[in-house]
Amino acid sequence: MPAPKITSSTIKTADLAGRYKSTAGSQDQIDPELLSDLLQSLNKDGYIIVEKLFSDETMDALKADVLPRFKHEAGRNNFEGLATQRLYSMMAETDIANPMVEHPLILGLLDKIFEPNYLLSQLQVINICPHEAAQPLHYDDGFYPWPRPRRALGAATIIAVDDFTAENGATVLLPQSHLWGDRIPTEDEKQLSIKAVMPKGSVLFFLGPLWHGGGANQTEASRMCLTAQYCAPFCRTQENFSLSIPKARVKTFSENIQRLLGYSIHPPFMGMVEGQHPKRVLLD
Ligand SMILES: O=C(O)CCC(=O)C(=O)O
Numbered sequence: 001m002p003a004p005k006i007t008s009s010t011i012k013t014a015d016l017a018g019r020y021k022s023t024a025g026s027q028d029q030i031d032p033e034l035l036s037d038l039l040q041s042l043n044k045d046g047y048i049i050v051e052k053l054f055s056d057e058t059m060d061a062l063k064a065d066v067l068p069r070f071k072h073e074a075g076r077n078n079f080e081g082l083a084t085q086r087l088y089s090m091m092a093e094t095d096i097a098n099p100m101v102e103h104p105l106i107l108g109l110l111d112k113i114f115e116p117n118y119l120l121s122q123l124q125v126i127n128i129c130p131h132e133a134a135q136p137l138h139y140d141d142g143f144y145p146w147p148r149p150r151r152a153l154g155a156a157t158i159i160a161v162d163d164f165t166a167e168n169g170a171t172v173l174l175p176q177s178h179l180w181g182d183r184i185p186t187e188d189e190k191q192l193s194i195k196a197v198m199p200k201g202s203v204l205f206f207l208g209p210l211w212h213g214g215g216a217n218q219t220e221a222s223r224m225c226l227t228a229q230y231c232a233p234f235c236r237t238q239e240n241f242s243l244s245i246p247k248a249r250v251k252t253f254s255e256n257i258q259r260l261l262g263y264s265i266h267p268p269f270m271g272m273v274e275g276q277h278p279k280r281v282l283l284d
Contacts, residue, residue, distance in 0.1 A: 015267040027108035035108050046178035047206035054201040059161045063224060065096040066125045083132035087125040089244040100159055101228050102256040113155055114232045120260040121231040122238040128169040128223045134216040137185055140229055141208030148182045154208025154231045161224035163200045169217035170195040171204055177211040185211055233266035251282050
């Protein structure tokens, strides 16, 4: 293969990968009209809800798989939730969530929001237990120090493993707050919040700058979700998957999941190992 020619004007975009060309952005299964409608709502309100994307059986299987894996009864502060269980680094132990992380509709939306080779930033199961207080409102890509208003540097899914109700901790959202500048919500704006009430198997998808938080659980049952956060390919991920997921496991994952975990290049060479494509380390 002839050596690629780089010039000062192409250095920022040239894809120098030879053997391992990106396969990002090919979600042909999804109707472009559906994607375009969803994106229109997403850009207007900062979130969308797709009801029942996953079956009850899939949610029950996920729950049965993850319940024995929780290592702590509760979080360490009121943000993690003092009556909330969280399962981190889950792909190190189980691939039960992988089909949800790479669902074609979700990748189809992400393909439109980010440059190719966007990354999985964090993957968690969150189990809000009875009598948990509401989580402080926040926005997920707030740790990237770019002034607002700005484009989304992150996006997230919250998949309802249990029915989400107004009483059991459905995620609280401030619609259109993704368009705000650098400020926190006023008391009046908090009154306009809504709750993402949705049946089990549904997906709340929202943009990184949208203000939201876990709701208070006023019931006697817990409320579980699976949440995946994604980020633009040039942003640092929250979880350090290169350290937490052994290579032997990564080798068994799909092309999409490998790419999302950072076995990918943001052109020309972000993510390299020894100046080469990181997928080469999976050959060892
Ligand atoms: O569990 C939820 O509904 C939202 C949780 C959340 O936003 C977070 O932990 O960052």
